[in-house]
Amino acid sequence: MQPEPFIRLEARTLVVRQSNIDTDQIIPARFLTTTTREGLGKSAFYDWRYTEDDQPKNASPFPVAGAGDRQVLVAGANFGCGSSREHAPWALLDYGFRAVISSDIADIFKSNALKNGLLPVEVDQRTHAALLERPGIAIVIDLESCTLETEDDIRAQFTVEPFARRCLLDGVDPLGHIVAHEEAIAAYEAAAA
Amino acid sequence: MARSLFDKLWDAHVVVPESEDSPAILFIDLHLIHEVTSPQAFAVLEERGLPVRRPDLTQATLDHSTPTLPPGPDGRLPYATQDAEKQVHQLEANCAKHGIDLLGLDDPRRGIVHVVGPELGLTQPGKTIVCGDSHTSTHGAFGALAFGIGTTEVGHVLATQCILQRKPKSMRITFEGELSPGVGAKDMALAMIAQIGADGGQGYAVEFAGPAVEALSMEARMTLCNMAIEAGARVGMVAPDETTFAYLEGRERAPQGEAWDAAVARWRELPSDPDAQFDSEVTVDAAAIRSMITFGVSPDAAAPVAGSAPRPANDSEREAAEYMRFAADRPFAEAKVDRVFIGSCTNSRMADLREAAEVMRGRKVADGVIALVVPGSEAIRQQAEAEGLHTVFTEAGAEWRMPGCSMCIAMNGDQGAPGELVVSTSNRNFVGRQGKGVRTVLAGPATAAASAIAGHIADPSQYLGTEARDAA
Numbered sequence: 001m002q003p004e005p006f007i008r009l010e011a012r013t014l015v016v017r018q019s020n021i022d023t024d025q026i027i028p029a030r031f032l033t034t035t036t037r038e039g040l041g042k043s044a045f046y047d048w049r050y051t052e053d054d055q056p057k058n059a060s061p062f063p064v065a066g067a068g069d070r071q072v073l074v075a076g077a078n079f080g081c082g083s084s085r086e087h088a089p090w091a092l093l094d095y096g097f098r099a100v101i102s103s104d105i106a107d108i109f110k111s112n113a114l115k116n117g118l119l120p121v122e123v124d125q126r127t128h129a130a131l132l133e134r135p136g137i138a139i140v141i142d143l144e145s146c147t148l149e150t151e152d153d154i155r156a157q158f159t160v161e162p163f164a165r166r167c168l169l170d171g172v173d174p175l176g177h178i179v180a181h182e183e184a185i186a187a188y189e190a191a192a193a
Numbered sequence: 194m195a196r197s198l199f200d201k202l203w204d205a206h207v208v209v210p211e212s213e214d215s216p217a218i219l220f221i222d223l224h225l226i227h228e229v230t231s232p233q234a235f236a237v238l239e240e241r242g243l244p245v246r247r248p249d250l251t252q253a254t255l256d257h258s259t260p261t262l263p264p265g266p267d268g269r270l271p272y273a274t275q276d277a278e279k280q281v282h283q284l285e286a287n288c289a290k291h292g293i294d295l296l297g298l299d300d301p302r303r304g305i306v307h308v309v310g311p312e313l314g315l316t317q318p319g320k321t322i323v324c325g326d327s328h329t330s331t332h333g334a335f336g337a338l339a340f341g342i343g344t345t346e347v348g349h350v351l352a353t354q355c356i357l358q359r360k361p362k363s364m365r366i367t368f369e370g371e372l373s374p375g376v377g378a379k380d381m382a383l384a385m386i387a388q389i390g391a392d393g394g395q396g397y398a399v400e401f402a403g404p405a406v407e408a409l410s411m412e413a414r415m416t417l418c419n420m421a422i423e424a425g426a427r428v429g430m431v432a433p434d435e436t437t438f439a440y441l442e443g444r445e446r447a448p449q450g451e452a453w454d455a456a457v458a459r460w461r462e463l464p465s466d467p468d469a470q471f472d473s474e475v476t477v478d479a480a481a482i483r484s485m486i487t488f489g490v491s492p493d494a495a496a497p498v499a500g501s502a503p504r505p506a507n508d509s510e511r512e513a514a515e516y517m518r519f520a521a522d523r524p525f526a527e528a529k530v531d532r533v534f535i536g537s538c539t540n541s542r543m544a545d546l547r548e549a550a551e552v553m554r555g556r557k558v559a560d561g562v563i564a565l566v567v568p569g570s571e572a573i574r575q576q577a578e579a580e581g582l583h584t585v586f587t588e589a590g591a592e593w594r595m596p597g598c599s600m601c602i603a604m605n606g607d608q609g610a611p612g613e614l615v616v617s618t619s620n621r622n623f624v625g626r627q628g629k630g631v632r633t634v635l636a637g638p639a640t641a642a643a644s645a646i647a648g649h650i651a652d653p654s655q656y657l658g659t660e661a662r663d664a665a
Contacts, residue, residue, distance in 0.1 A: 019509050020391055020491040024623040029604040033258055033276035035232035035283050037344075047625050052611050076509065078392040081425060081491075082621060083602075084327040085230065086343035104392055107361075107427050108327060112343035161359060163215045174345075175241075178353045181209050181218055185355055188208045188220050 003117025006168040008142045009098050011071035015135035016061050019076035023109065026080070026088040040087055041066060041094030067096030072139055074101045074131045080109025080120075089113040099141050101148070103128040114164040115174065119143065127156040143169055195466035198432050199363050199398045202338035202463070206321045208355055216357040222320040223250055224350045225306050226293070228284040229257045229604075230325030234348035235287040245291040247354040252315055253288050253295040255281055256305045258605050261567050261594035270298070273606030291351075302445075304570020304596045307331040307538035311415065312572055314444025318433035318460040323350055328538045328620065330421040333430030334414035335437055336463050338398070340427040361428065362472040364397040365465075368405035370480035375654050377548070378413035379540060379618065379637035381405065382420035383485035383495040385477050391493040394426025397473065400465065401431050405479035411440040412544040419539045423492035423620055432464035484653055486525060487622045487635040489513040494622075498525055498640055499652045516624060517632050518614075525650045528634075531613035533564040533591075533645035534627070535638055537601035540618035541569030543576055545638040549618075550582045552642035552656040553589040559648025564591035565607065567599040591645065603627045616644040 031043040049060045056064045067073075073092065079102040080088060089112050092100070099119040110120045121141065123131070131137075131154065138151040143165060149155045166172050178185075196204070203219075211217035224247075231253075238245065245251060258277040260270045272278040281298070288295040296303040302313060307328050310316040318336035323329060325347045332339035342356065350356055366385060386393070399421050401414075409417065414431045421429025431437075438457050441447045448456040483497035490513045496503065502519035505511040514521070519528065535541070535549050546568065558564045566586045568574040574596055577583055583593045599607040601619035603626065609615045611630030618641050622633040636644070639653035646656065 017508065018512070022491075022621070022623045024621070024626045028625055028629075029602045030273075032229050032604055033274055033280050035276075035280055036236070037233045047629060052629050078395070078425070081391055082327065082623060084325055084329075084341035084343055086233070086325075086345060104395060106392070106425060107395055108341055108343060112345065115343065115345040161216070162213065163357070166214070174357055175237075175349050175352060177215070178218055178349055178355050178357060181355075184208050184218070185220070185353060189354075192220070 002171060002173060003115070003168070005171055006098070006117050006119050006143050008140065008144065009071065010138070010140050011098065012069050012136050012138055013072045013074045013131065013134070014061065014067060014070035015074045015132055017076050017132050020078045020081055021075050022082035023080060023085050023088040024082055027085065027091040032085060032087055037090045039094060040091035041096065044091035044095035070136065071096060071098040072101060072141065073097045073099070076132070077103045079105045081106040084108045084112070086112045086116070089116045089118045093118050101131060114161070114168070117168060119160070119168070121148065121158045123148070123156045123158055127154060130154050195468040195470065197363055197465040197469040197471060198336060198400055198430060198463055199338065199428070200469070202319065202321065203360055205319070206338070211360060216359045218355045219321060219358050221250070221323050221350050221354055221356055223252065223310070223315055223322040224354070225310055225322065225324035225329070226251060226253045226347065227256055227306050227324070227326065228280045230344050231287065231347055232280065232283045233344045234351055237348040238351055243352045245293065245351045248292040250354060251293045251351070252310070253284060253293050254303055254306050254309055255284060255296070255298060257598045257602060259298065259597045260605055261597045261599050261607055263595060271606070273604070277605060301571050304572065305538045305541065305598055307419065308541060308569035308573070311335065311411070312444070312570055314441050314447030317441065317447065317456070318437060318463055323356060327422045328419050330427060330429040331415050331419040331538055333418040333421070333428055334411060336430060336433035336460065338428060338430070341422065361398045362396055364394060364399045364426070364473040364475065365471040366399055366401050366475045366477060367403035368401065368477045368479040369403050370405060370478060371408070372405050372479050372482060375639065375657050376482050376484060377637045377639070378409055378416035380482050380485040381479065382417050382423070383487065383492065383635065384482045386420065386424045386493045387495040388477060389424055389475060391423065391491045392425040394421060394424035397426050398428035399426040399430070401429060403479070406431055407434065410544060411436060412542040415542070416539055420492070420620055433460045484637065484640050486640060486650060488517060488519050488525065490516055490622055490624050492620070492622060492635060495635070498636065498650060500525065526652070528614060528650045530562055530616050530644045530649055532609050532615040533562060533641050534567070534600040534615060534617040534619060535565065535641050536567030536569065536599050537619035538569065538598070539620045540638050541567060541573065543573055545618065546573070546577050546582050549638040549642040550585040552639050552653055553591065553646065554585045556589055556646045558590035558645045562645055562648055564645040565594060565600060566591050567594045568596045570596050600627050616641045616650065
């Protein structure tokens with residue numbers, strides 16, 4: 001399944017300041033018994049949104065209905081640490097996020113997010129601190145130029161692994177890319193046998 | 194040019210080299226799969242009409258969603274939910290369809306994916322090993338390049354036996370000196386993570402080295418490498434040596450006869466060259482490590498169990514302290530324990546169970562404490578029962594269960610109740626990881642067992658060794 005292309009996003013931010021937000025926060029393990037990838041938005045940040053008896057929490061930073069126009073999640077350092085569950089980006093996308101910004105984003109989460117069209121954006125400490133202070137601000141994230149800009153002129157550059165960037169911009173299919181090297185794979189197997 | 198263990202493993206598996214535009218295509222020697230992170234990958238194969246390229250290099254097991262209680266009077270396993278049962282059946286169906294060997298529910302070799310790989314001898318030095326599970330770093334203990342992947346990548350490996358990867362940076366963490374008696378690999382891991390931080394290893398493949406690592410058993414090395422991901426490193430490894438070879442020799446899927454001798458000769462070439470360069474070098478003073486626990490909601494919030502809770506330094510730490518209910522400067526030993534979990538891919542092997550049994554033998558789990566001992570595999574369950582360890586646990590008042598991930602990920606129904614304090618030999622103390630509102634304290638097996646006996650967080654040293662018991 002190819003993700004939606006990601007070229008340019010105009011949205012607002014939703015800020016959670018905590019550092020080390022792990023994948024168990026993003027989607028608790030009890031929701032991982034699914035055998036599909038659809039409909040996980042209802043489980044996104046479930047324990048942040050609902051009480052122990054499944055009632056909506058008033059003080060939750062995450063609206064019950066979904067991200068709405070706040071499609072950019074700005075979070076504290078080391079976002080997405082913990083497990084390799086791809087359910088985490090699936091849940092965030094289905095909830096309505098299209099990008100996550102932090103000062104650093106955990107490796108496996110970052111890789112999973114890129115494969116699904118959820119853009120992980122790692123920014124410098126100063127930009128990060130400024131964004132954490134401005135919840136709800138309007139922001140433009142441009143993957144073509146790898147820049148972000150807010151309505152009050154926070155500007156920053158970011159880098160995205162070039163192949164993943166191409167996949168998102170041009171719809172390159174990573175599995176197709178590997179399959180296209182069939183000859184090399186077969187040669188490797190023959191040499192190893 | 195001098196190469197590290199990691200360089201050698203990487204170089205040997207490059208099918209197509211990395212370029213500015215594209216990551217390398219790496220060949221995978223062993224793909225481990227389980228029920229939770231594979232169904233959507235098989236669905237992609239269906240959609241695209243692709244077969245599994247190398248079922249012979251794929252090994253499946255059931256561990257995450259499986260009950261640890263035996264079948265009920267109706268002969269049915271007590272699954273937590275219908276979905277959990279469906280997920281198990283889905284893997285059975287996918288493996289049958291694609292000719293993949295599955296360690297099924299009745300298989301005497303079944304167990305936690307990171308326990309059975311080594312046990313069967315599938316995990317070997319020099320291999321690339323992936324699994325849709327972040328604790329795949331465990332297999333690095335054998336001098337393998339092993340790392341966790343997402344479900345999309347599980348699909349890539351099923352279809353092509355290859356994966357797209359940029360070569361990570363390299364880090365060597367050297368444990369200097371000797372461990373003190375009673376201090377184990379879990380304590381080393383927690384001390385290391387506390388030193389470099391939960392994201393200290395991010396972007397790196399880590400090699401653990403130094404005399405304290407060389408002295409570790411294979412089981413202890415697995416515990417250490419297992420926790421590499423809790424420092425943010427996808428890869429943690431130890432150079433293969435005589436300890437590695439002795440562990441593997443004669444195992445079902447290890448090379449046999451002449452092939453064994455040839456393999457060992459190859460494996461001897463793997464350790465890092467003496468002048469190999471690393472992008473980062475860290476030194477840990479092994480002799481200074483004490484029995485450790487975590488006191489926060491991130492694995493780097495770790496301190497000696499004999500000490501006190503530190504003062505929070507920022508908002509995140511304040512929130513964590515509030516959640517965990519540890520008052521600053523108060524001894525950890527004041528914290529009452531509700532539940533103890535001994536198990537998980539971190540600490541469910543024979544050495545771990547023996548360590549816990551040494552503490553529990555002839556003693557009783559404190560009133561009001563529920564203690565769960567969950568072996569990592571069927572083979573371990575049987576070995577432990579042959580040694581009588583299960584009797585030690587049950588006579589102490591602990592529950593002896595069937596193998597599985599159990600309370601580490603708490604998706605099979607084994608979990609704590611809101612507000613409970615759980616001392617756990619697993620790997621993650623995240624908020625709600627072991628059940629909604631559960632407060633998790635990570636520790637090694639001896640510390641967990643000592644805490645079960647004491648009814649509060651306890652330093653295991655007073656419970657280890659016969660002299661101490663006679664005096665007690």
